Amino acid sequence: MKTAYNAYRCLAKDLDVYAMNPEMTMDIGSLSHEQDLMSGHSPHHNRNPGASLRIHQDLTVAPSRSAMVSSMASILDGVGGGGEYRPELSLPLHHAMSMPCDTSPSGMSGTYTTLTPLQPLPPISTVSDKFHHHHHHHQRLSGNVSGSFTLMRDERTLPAMNNLYNPYHKDMSGMGQSLSPLGSGLGSIHNTQQTLHNYSHEKMLSSNFDAHTAMLTRGDQHLSRGLGGPAAGMMPHLNGMHGHPGHPQSHGPVLASNRDRSLSSSSSSGAPGSGSGQLEEINTREVAQRITAELKRYSIPQAIFAQRVLCRSQGTLSDLLRNPKPWSKLKSGRETFRRMWKWLQEPEFQRMSALRLAGKTSVQKKRARPKQRQEQYTKEVAAGFHRPAAANTSGHL
DNA sequence: TGCGAGTCAATACC
DNA sequence: GGTATTGACTCGCA
Numbered sequence: 001m002k003t004a005y006n007a008y009r010c011l012a013k014d015l016d017v018y019a020m021n022p023e024m025t026m027d028i029g030s031l032s033h034e035q036d037l038m039s040g041h042s043p044h045h046n047r048n049p050g051a052s053l054r055i056h057q058d059l060t061v062a063p064s065r066s067a068m069v070s071s072m073a074s075i076l077d078g079v080g081g082g083g084e085y086r087p088e089l090s091l092p093l094h095h096a097m098s099m100p101c102d103t104s105p106s107g108m109s110g111t112y113t114t115l116t117p118l119q120p121l122p123p124i125s126t127v128s129d130k131f132h133h134h135h136h137h138h139q140r141l142s143g144n145v146s147g148s149f150t151l152m153r154d155e156r157t158l159p160a161m162n163n164l165y166n167p168y169h170k171d172m173s174g175m176g177q178s179l180s181p182l183g184s185g186l187g188s189i190h191n192t193q194q195t196l197h198n199y200s201h202e203k204m205l206s207s208n209f210d211a212h213t214a215m216l217t218r219g220d221q222h223l224s225r226g227l228g229g230p231a232a233g234m235m236p237h238l239n240g241m242h243g244h245p246g247h248p249q250s251h252g253p254v255l256a257s258n259r260d261r262s263l264s265s266s267s268s269s270g271a272p273g274s275g276s277g278q279l280e281e282i283n284t285r286e287v288a289q290r291i292t293a294e295l296k297r298y299s300i301p302q303a304i305f306a307q308r309v310l311c312r313s314q315g316t317l318s319d320l321l322r323n324p325k326p327w328s329k330l331k332s333g334r335e336t337f338r339r340m341w342k343w344l345q346e347p348e349f350q351r352m353s354a355l356r357l358a359g360k361t362s363v364q365k366k367r368a369r370p371k372q373r374q375e376q377y378t379k380e381v382a383a384g385f386h387r388p389a390a391a392n393t394s395g396h397l
Numbered sequence: 398t399g400c401g402a403g404t405c406a407a408t409a410c411c
Numbered sequence: 412g413g414t415a416t417t418g419a420c421t422c423g424c425a
Contacts, residue, residue, distance in 0.1 A: 301413060302413070312403095312404070314406095315407090315414090316405070318413095331401090332402075332403065332404095336404095
């Protein structure tokens, strides 16, 4: 019952988002813009010049990080219900944000701890492989929404983004190889570091890049070495204004290609579809720290972030952020951290757009839910479905 | 069957 | 209003 409730809630949330975002529904129904993607033009850029203009302004015109933060704050006005929904700000969002809680066919395992709503999050290797595939074959994406992560990767090949995510792609591919028995593992990261010097959009994307590299860790056992402490290890990344923003090594430990551990992790992870995603070893503590910092920086309530990005409760997020378990000790909980990690990788405007939608939808639900739930609960109690004390966990709708 | 992991929702706290 | 804590629950696994 609880599982059903959880799945329902997340699914309904996504439906709300799609209903609110015509562009998003367009993307779902028709991904014929793949060619545009592959040619380096964003589909939403083509479809919505207004949105395109705004995006480029956000990305390229922002004169400083403070300005960026300011713009984010304005976007976030909608979070919590205070803002007005403005479709022109809504982009076809990254899967991890626009539909983080949907239920893919494989995700409908119906289990509570296997994180049904989180299953759609594609494994890193899958992303890398798919991207690679698209890149070389220009294969059209299927209409399956669950594949939108791949689409999102392709979207990142926008002219403005191209330089950023190509190395990223390499990096990810390298991680994929690292897991493979044939892979060379850490070497790929090294190559990436060299490539990264070439990017002219470092300033624009530095924060995002930091988010990525900061998550690339050598593993739990290296945490203490890599991080001089929470503040020492994190703040330079958070500010994103250090001298060489595109240089991963300046960011300390990053996503690991700890092949041995990853392999064991992979075999131990029971989540279908995520097994191939065990390529990386996420530094959970650093992810938690970064998420905490980002939420504070943009004044994003934990509840919003937890619901929208992670499809979890505020309490869960709070616990995870304060007491992150080592990656090696995580099971299905890895998916949650992957979501955080993915979110950190997103361009800031996409993060905020997703959260803004979340704020809008969550408010709508808040208005509609309490009475319905109370009524339903009353009925269930009367019917003897559950004892009142356990009502909150009984999964009533 | 017991235990641990993961999560939720209520509640306390700031 | 946002965050931290806690009790209870489900599920997978040994």
